[in-house]
Amino acid sequence: MKSATKENIKQIATTKNYTTNVYIGSNDDEFISTINKSLNNAKYKIIGFESDGKKLVKNIKKDIPNILLLDTKINNSSYSEITSSIEKINIPHIAIIDDITDNIIDEIIPGNPFGYLIKPIEIEELERMIDVSVKKHNINTLKTINAKDKIKEKNEELLIEKSNSIFLLVTCSALIIFGILARNVTWLQWLLLIPTLTMLFLAIISTKKQEKPIPYEKPPFVSLIIPAHNEEYTIAQTVTSISKIDYTLNGKPNFELIVVNDGSTDSTGEKLSELKKDIPILRIVTRKPPKSGKGKGFVLNDALNLSKGEIIGVFDADTQVKKDFLNIVIPYLNNPKVQGVQTRVKMYNKDENFLANMQHVEFESFGNTLIAKDNLGKSGFLGGNGQFVKKTSYY
Incomplete structure (x- = not known):
């Protein structure tokens, strides 16, 4: 049996002119003829059709289409039997029905179709639904592959x-x-x-699974603070990475990014000024001698006094994060017993050399130690990089 690889899915999801292979399962000759004439073009290709349900399942296991148009009327198998079989081989489908009734809805919902269309089919509507279904299926498949990785x-x-x-x-x-x-x-x-x-x-x-957090009904505003002293080589990459976090409320970023330039004598300040032009959520605080150089605690206190967030996060100036970072971390603070959260720290360049890889293992061991202490109900601590606390904890 064929299978989709991570690279195949990425290619399909990102290629605009990719030809979508379509298979039709139906005993309606008129429907098959209409789709076959209208949908065979450069963008879509009908690779087969079958009126017998058992043969259909056998054929699509062999041909692996990008999508199946499955009529609820088909010979020798019920709709539910076919959908149970194709679910195991990860093939998305669109349900084709003659009419919309409670019985029909009850029949197709357990099959988890990506959508349904009522005959007679409008080709433009069918094309839109195929495009959306295939893209959504590929994204879901890629997420599953990434999670397994x-x-x-x-x-x-x-x-x-x-x-x-x-x-x-x-x-x-x-x-x-x-x-x-x-x-x-x-x-x-x-x-x-x-x-x-x-x-x-x-x-x-540390292998014991932790309890899943409960998301906030309204996600709190978050202030992210980065102390920076002579960080010209990493600050741009760090600020850009953090600014791309997908944490929004009503379509707008639900966080601010405060970078404290603590008496830098290199080009850190100039790089921050350039970044400010394209990153509205970036706020820059500049500390100059004799006030600067007193230590990280003074830097964080200055930023804290200017922060607007209910949650305070702290990063080092050489940090990289993924877009869903805050959406994963913040719900852990939605618990009156939790005042702080320490995220895992890993080396994003661990494959660069042996030393980086060993430091990655060290951080992993440290992270597991914190998880183990939490599982044992013992007190933990915040490491300073990737830590999050409720602002009320400071007062």
Whole structure:
């Protein structure tokens, strides 16, 4: 059986002139003839049609069309039997019906069609629905593939951490056993065993799933603060990445970005001024000597006094985030018992060299330690980069 790869889906989703392969399942010869004449062009290609439901399922498993036009009237199979089969091979479909009644709606809804059309079909309406259905299906499929990739990456990272812990545990245990047998156990051997057992214990505890957060009915306004001192090489990339976060209310950005230029002597200030021209949510605070250079705490306090958000987030000046970052993080604060949230910190250039990869593993281990402490009900702490707190927590 054929299958869609991540690259195939990306290509289909981003190529404007991609030919959509259409398969028709119907016992209505007039409907098939009309669609076959009207829809076969450069943009759409009818790759087959079938009136027998069982043969239809067999054929589309072989041909893998981009979309199936499935008539509720078809021979030797019910609509629900066909949709159950095609759901397993991830093929989207549009339901074609003769009339809209409660019985028909009850029949097609469990099949999860991307839409339905009533005969006689208007070709322009059919084309629009095909385009929307295929694009939505590809986006959903790509999200699923990306989620699986993330799970795989997480499992691989966890395996590395556990392997390292087990290796250290076995090594330390072997040294101690050898020392006992040789009647020569040193204090260092016992000392090495303690952190190894602790690391292994925390790695196991961190695998417990955390409770899912409850989204806010009205998402709170968020102030994101970046302290910056001589960050000319990374500040533009960081500000651009954060400004693209998709966190809105009534169609407008529901956050502000405050960058505090703390006495920079390089071109950080000039780069921020250029960025301000294209990023309206960017606010720049400039600290000059003798006020500057007093430390991160003073920088954050200045920004806090100017902030408008109910939630305060802090980033380092070399941060990269994804567009859905705030939509994932902020709901965790929708709990009266939660005053702060620390997000995971990873190395976005982990594949660049061995040192970066090892630092990535270090941050992963640190993140798992925080999760383990949370699962154990113990107190955690905020690391300063990627931390979020309620503004009321400051007062």
